Amino acid sequence: MDKSLAFRMQNIDRRILYIVLLAIVVIGLIFPIPLPLAISPQAQKFFDAVEKAPTNKAAIVSVVWSASTQGENRPQTEVFIRHLMSRRIRILIMAFGGDAQSVTLAQEITGDLAKEYNYEYGKDWISLGYRLDQTGTLKGALLDIVQVYKTDSKERRPLGEWPVMAGVKSLKDIGVVGEISASGAYKNWIGLVGSAMSAPLCYGPTSVMAPELYTYLDSGQIAGMMFGIKGAAEYEALLVKSGVLKKAGFTTRAITPISLALVLLFVLIGLGNWGMYAARKAEAKG
Amino acid sequence: MVWTTTLGVWVGAIGTLALFSLIYRENRFYRLFEHLFIGLAAGFLIKSTWDETLYPQWWTPMVKDGQWPWILALGLGGLFYTIYSKKHSWMSRISIGVLLGLLSGQIFQTTANEFIPQIQRSFKPLVVQAADIPQGSQLTQLGMSLNNILFMVILVCVITYFLFSFEHKNKVITGSARTGRLMLMFAFGAIFGSTVMARMALLIDRVWFLMHTWLGLG
Known part of the structure; x- marks a missing residue:
């Protein structure tokens, strides 16, 4: 030797x-090598939850990530919003976390996709803005979203005046909730408002966080999950399969x-x- | 492409290369961009705190809507800064106490809502009947029974590992705790693998930015 x-x-x-x-x-x-990409049950459940969401109810896209984790969280946010837009579901963007970049990044992504799907700001989607205190905001929004946020984030006009808010009084009026996150913020949704909402809660964590979420999937507290960038690629494959996307993009290429x-x-x-x-x-x- | 976008891409690309240069060795180019990044992040935090939090939630109601009691929040928040004075630092405890009180109340609710459904779902039938199999499941009765037995064994073993109130002398307890530790190791291995994947995703994002957005390749 x-x-x-x-x-x-x-x-x-x-x-x-x-x-x-x-x-x-x-x-x-x-x-890129065309590697086989098996769709995991949790990504399928996330996709199904959006697919079954009523089109007459708004969806919440909650973003809790910044540029430091955009390699995983941006593709997750993109596929989720794209799916909602393809079904013409109204979108309310909420941003939380320790960094207010989340609201800027979410608005940028939604704005870009809005051009593609002809989504109008205020009518089809709105940015509710960034809140540092997620617990207080969620508890308040369970009673009255308009009272908690008061104005939108982009134009600072009273929230109740926007057509997108029609029929949305509280979190109980939401059709589906999806949070894309780089932190453990899911505990706030599950612990504070999850049991009071009828909407399924879906989650898109970074790969680091994903293993700890399986217990919540097993207990049914989370309806579906995108496991980091792999989960986003699986979701993208489901979008291609369902005809929403013509071909897979960067996320699948990154695999x-x-x-x-x-x-x-x-x-x-x-x-x-x-x-x-x-x-x-x-x-x-x- | 607008010239500001082009400039932004160039700054982003040079910044990315500068930060990656640390891989080779510590250098001034890296230091410069590290300081720039910290300065920009601090500036952005101040601006966004005002724009997204203080202005809409505190300043506007207080000044424009006449809700003057909001001025009290300034006093309560200001008490945090007394921590820098030896003489007055006791006053910061008032603000800290208020925050802790609010959080404690929420934690009761969070804990109950988080763990009770999980405890309920851990009561799984060890001998599964046909009616117990959820719709769409590909598992057979036998497969699901084995799955549930495995779940229960692992759950008991892992909980045994965390029993610290007495010494683990009994052979059954020792064996169960060891198995529990082994199972925890599997979980940590899965977390490590996921962490590697997450880090690779971040690298790939930056490489794609350099290749595609900056150089126009791919």
């Missing part, structure tokens, strides 16, 4: 690892470099462990 090779496998220069990773990501993006990067990780873990065992064996032999 070459002892020096075993040692080197444990101490590969991180810059080499980063170059290999970068090369894999670039190649994967330029030449190739992610899969390749995970394979690289397996290889590196394997090499590191092999190096450690080989070095130990060589040392034992003297």
